[in-house]
Amino acid sequence: MENAKTRTLASGDFENKLDELQKIVQRLENDSDVTLEDSMSLYESGLKIAKECVEDLSLLNARIAELNKQLDLVLTMPAFGDNDEN
DSSP: OOOTTTOOOOTTHHHHHHHHHHHHHHHHHHOTTOOHHHHHHHHHHHHHHHHHHHHHHHHHHHHHHHHHHHHHHHHHSOOTTOOSOO
16 A cells, blocks of 8 residues: 555546545435445445545645745755855
8 A cells, every 4th residue: 555655646536536525425415215234335435535535635735845845945045156255
C-alpha cells in the first residue's frame, strides 16, 4: 500500500470519489428498498471513500506546502547580477 507522501493523485480522481460518495449518501437517504445488510455495505464503502478523500486532501496539502517552500526560496534568492561587492 502506498503512503500519502509517495502516492500521486490522478486527474479527476478526487472528484470521482466525491461523486461516488454522494451517490452512496443519496441511496442511503432516499432508497427505501435498501436492506439493512446493503445499507451496512454502502455505509462501509462510503467510509472507505471518505477516508481516501481525506488522504487525497492531505497529499494535496503537502504538495502545496512544498510548492510554497520552493516559492519562498525563489523570492529570497538575490537577483542575477546582484552582489554585495563594489
